[in-house]
Amino acid sequence: MAMTESVHIGCLQTRLDGSTEDNLERIETGMQEAARQDIQLLVLPELHQGPYFCQNEDASVFDRAEPIPGPTTEHLGRLAQRHGLVLVASLFERRMEGIFHNTAVVFDRDGQIAGLYRKMHIPDDPGYYEKFYFSPGDQDGFQPIDTSVGRLGVLICWDQWFPEAARLMALAGAEILVYPTAIGWDIKDAASEQARQLEAWQTVQRGHAVANHLPLICCNRTGWEAHPREQGNGSQFWGHSFICDAQGAWLARTDEQTEGLLSAQWDRTLTRDLRRIWPFFRDRRIDAYQGLTTRSQK
Amino acid sequence: MAMTESVHIGCLQTRLDGSTEDNLERIETGMQEAARQDIQLLVLPELHQGPYFCQNEDASVFDRAEPIPGPTTEHLGRLAQRHGLVLVASLFERRMEGIFHNTAVVFDRDGQIAGLYRKMHIPDDPGYYEKFYFSPGDQDGFQPIDTSVGRLGVLICWDQWFPEAARLMALAGAEILVYPTAIGWDIKDAASEQARQLEAWQTVQRGHAVANHLPLICCNRTGWEAHPREQGNGSQFWGHSFICDAQGAWLARTDEQTEGLLSAQWDRTLTRDLRRIWPFFRDRRIDAYQGLTTRSQK
Numbered sequence: 336m337a338m339t340e341s342v343h344i345g346c347l348q349t350r351l352d353g354s355t356e357d358n359l360e361r362i363e364t365g366m367q368e369a370a371r372q373d374i375q376l377l378v379l380p381e382l383h384q385g386p387y388f389c390q391n392e393d394a395s396v397f398d399r400a401e402p403i404p405g406p407t408t409e410h411l412g413r414l415a416q417r418h419g420l421v422l423v424a425s426l427f428e429r430r431m432e433g434i435f436h437n438t439a440v441v442f443d444r445d446g447q448i449a450g451l452y453r454k455m456h457i458p459d460d461p462g463y464y465e466k467f468y469f470s471p472g473d474q475d476g477f478q479p480i481d482t483s484v485g486r487l488g489v490l491i492c493w494d495q496w497f498p499e500a501a502r503l504m505a506l507a508g509a510e511i512l513v514y515p516t517a518i519g520w521d522i523k524d525a526a527s528e529q530a531r532q533l534e535a536w537q538t539v540q541r542g543h544a545v546a547n548h549l550p551l552i553c554c555n556r557t558g559w560e561a562h563p564r565e566q567g568n569g570s571q572f573w574g575h576s577f578i579c580d581a582q583g584a585w586l587a588r589t590d591e592q593t594e595g596l597l598s599a600q601w602d603r604t605l606t607r608d609l610r611r612i613w614p615f616f617r618d619r620r621i622d623a624y625q626g627l628t629t630r631s632q633k
Numbered sequence: 634m635a636m637t638e639s640v641h642i643g644c645l646q647t648r649l650d651g652s653t654e655d656n657l658e659r660i661e662t663g664m665q666e667a668a669r670q671d672i673q674l675l676v677l678p679e680l681h682q683g684p685y686f687c688q689n690e691d692a693s694v695f696d697r698a699e700p701i702p703g704p705t706t707e708h709l710g711r712l713a714q715r716h717g718l719v720l721v722a723s724l725f726e727r728r729m730e731g732i733f734h735n736t737a738v739v740f741d742r743d744g745q746i747a748g749l750y751r752k753m754h755i756p757d758d759p760g761y762y763e764k765f766y767f768s769p770g771d772q773d774g775f776q777p778i779d780t781s782v783g784r785l786g787v788l789i790c791w792d793q794w795f796p797e798a799a800r801l802m803a804l805a806g807a808e809i810l811v812y813p814t815a816i817g818w819d820i821k822d823a824a825s826e827q828a829r830q831l832e833a834w835q836t837v838q839r840g841h842a843v844a845n846h847l848p849l850i851c852c853n854r855t856g857w858e859a860h861p862r863e864q865g866n867g868s869q870f871w872g873h874s875f876i877c878d879a880q881g882a883w884l885a886r887t888d889e890q891t892e893g894l895l896s897a898q899w900d901r902t903l904t905r906d907l908r909r910i911w912p913f914f915r916d917r918r919i920d921a922y923q924g925l926t927t928r929s930q931k
Contacts, residue, residue: 456916474921496913498796498844499922507930535843535880542840545833546796582833615794618754619928623772624797627925630917632805 338603342484344511345369345598346378346554348576348589352386352561359384363414365596370418374598375444376484378423378554380576381492381517382437386560387570388427392467393563400429408440408448416446421482423489423554425515427468428453437469439489439515441480450480450489455500458493462521462570465493477503485510485603488549492516495536495553499627501543505616511601512543516555519572533573541583548581548609550601557592581605636901640782642809643667643896644676644852646874646887650684650859657682661712663894668716672896673742674782676721676852678874679790679815680735684858685868686725690765691861698727706738706746714744719780721787721852723813725766726751735767737787737813739778748778748787753798756791760819760868763791775801783808783901786847790814793834793851797925799841803914809899810841810849817854817870831871839881846879846907848899855890879903 347365351358362379369377382388384407388396401407407426415422421444428438428451437454453472457465477500479486488509494500495514504512518536520529544551557574577588578599586599610616626632645663649656660677667675680686682705686694699705705724713720719742726736726749735752751770755763775798777784786807792798793812802810816834818827842849855872875886876897884897908914924930 455918455921458916460910460912471918476918476921477924493916496844496911497917498800498840499917499925502796503922503924503930506924506927531880531882534882538836538881539840539843542796542837542843545837545840546794582829583836584829584832612758613794614758616929618756618791619795619797620753620769620774621926621928623753623770623774624801624926626775626801626804627797628919628922629804630919631914632801 338485340603342376342601342603343374343598344376344552344578344601345374345596346552346576347596348555348557348574349380349594350558351380351383351556352558355384366414366418369420369596372596372598374420376421378513378515378552379425380554380556381425381515382427383425384427387517389464389468390462390562390567390570391564392464397435400427400435403428403438403440403451404448412442412446412448415442415444419444421484423513423515425491434470435468436472437465437491439491441482441487441489443482449482452480452489454491454494456493456497462567477507479504479507479509487511487513489513492518495540498543498546501547505547505549509549510606512549512551514553516553517572518555519570522568522571533575537577541579544579544581545583546615548606550580552578557594581609636783638901640674640899640901641672641896642674642850642876642899643672643894644850644874645894646853646855646872647678647892648856649678649681649854650856653682664712664716667718667894670894670896672718674719676811676813676850677723678852678854679723679813680725681723682725685815687762687766688760688860688865688868689862690762695733698725698733701726701736701738701749702746710740710744710746713740713742717742719782721811721813723789732768733766734770735763735789737789739780739785739787741780747780750778750787752789752792754791754795760865775805777802777805777807785809785811787811790816793838796841796844799845803845803847807847808904810847812851814851814853815870817868820866820869831873835875839877842877842879843881844913846904848878850876855892879907
């Protein structure tokens with residue numbers, strides 16, 4: 336497949352606190368605007384069909400899960416085709432009763448499903464009770480997805496803290512790292528602690544870009560979402576979606592609140608050039624990495 | 634071993650372009666000052682005995698290699714004991730004829746050798762012909778070193794680009810990551826490219842701190858060193874030694890040129906606290922990481 340050397344890539348940072356219809360309308364408006372801007376690859380935030388539902392554990396929420404393919408993927412595929420762009424969407428997948436996944440679905444610009452990624456690292460901490468809802472992705476899950484704009488290393492949110500995930504995608508030939516995300520602050524934390532967490536999150540991802548010589552696009556939610564039973568503080572998503580290049584340099588970034596498209600040109604030649612003069616992949620000590628497949632050496 | 638909760642850690646950024654005697658004198662002066670400042674752990678730059686000798690390939694340079702233990706480690710051990718600090722030194726080791734290593738030696742404050750680390754990832758690019766001089770460290774090389782101030786995850790320079798190395802040290806119980814370093818710019822590169830390289834180098838290391846919840850101390854050379862045969866542009870070491878905490882936040886940093894001590898307080902409680910609320914180690918997908926021990930999945 337012949338690839339152009341420069342690809343216009345973008346993400347849609349948005350509130351997603353409305354009904355499914357409201358959220359889909361925001362996404363459709365964003366896709367129209369993305370097409371107008373000639374964005375060729377568009378990334379949406381994690382679980383964009385509705386409010387982030389993992390603030391508590393509620394078995395009735397499994398009703399919201401959808402098969403893939405299913406009506407939603409058919410709808411999103413039609414939109415991808417209409418606007419002629421590659422779309423990274425993020426759905427609550429019902430694989431079978433008893434097995435649900437947090438799944439990214441990639442549509443090519445012809446509207447067909449190019450591939451799925453089922454979230455491999457599942458968080459569980461107060462307000463993010465994902466282990467209740469999602470089975471972890473399968474053992475061979477770190478597989479990039481081929482599209483007409485390149486081979487996408489799609490990972491999801493909590494995966495972004497794990498260098499192993501980014502590395503495995505790179506080893507499998509990913510050309511860009513893509514992270515649909517829903518991350519926020521504990522509103523009881525001090526502003527200084529919130530700032531440290533935000534910078535740690537940016538830094539570890541930019542570090543994956545540097546270590547693997549891959550550009551990276553991270554699309555987060557923004558806005559506050561109420562607790563479903565008004566028992567908690569709700570979730571304050573921290574926004575700050577960004578795009579960096581294969582040296583970790585900022586290409587585009589936004590703030591906590593702003594809604595809308597963020598975009599940049601992905602220069603496909605940079606990865607190749609960097610890997611020739613900074614040959615990290617040549618020198619990996621694969622004879623000495625067995626410990627990485629253990630829980631601990633202690 | 635009972636550890637205090639806060640440890641004063643530092644590094645000595647310095648020129649090392651003189652004779653062995655000149656360089657040792659700079660190091661002794663630095664150690665005296667470190668002791669005066671009550672620094673408990675002091676890190677020196679990579680291969681501090683002389684000028685960085687890997688600018689070309691010259692078999693006569695093997696004469697500079699030293700056995701460990703040997704006269705230099707005896708001397709450095711006495712200094713560590715005199716000043717009552719844990720010292721991370723960096724030597725050109727002759728293990729036997731035909732096997733030489735780029736080796737970090739850790740002395741405890743009693744002057745005894747606490748352990749060795751033999752550089753695992755060996756670079757080789759124009760001006761940094763290390764593969765000619767150094768055998769890579771052994772297969773089980775990623776072992777932290779126990780000292781009276783804690784368990785040190787000592788790595789060396791090129792290792793700092795590899796998330797695998799930092800992770801393996803963390804899995805083996807390292808409490809801090811330590812990188813003696815000799816890295817510089819190609820003086821023919823544009824200032825903007827030099828700035829990108831420097832920031833990538835800072836970012837990937839701060840990323841290791843974040844991903845592993847470990848503080849990190851990186852000690853680089855500074856200054857320009859001539860090519861041994863005046864055939865090249867020499868090496869312009871970029872300084873910028875730094876210390877960051879277990880969230881990747883800056884604790885201390887310096888610029889390209891400044892020589893002297895850089896220090897900060899290492900708060901040992903931060904790693905524990907972060908690991909409880911950001912439980913990355915709980916969620917590693919060790920069943921799905923086998924690919925990390927392969928050269929490529931392609």
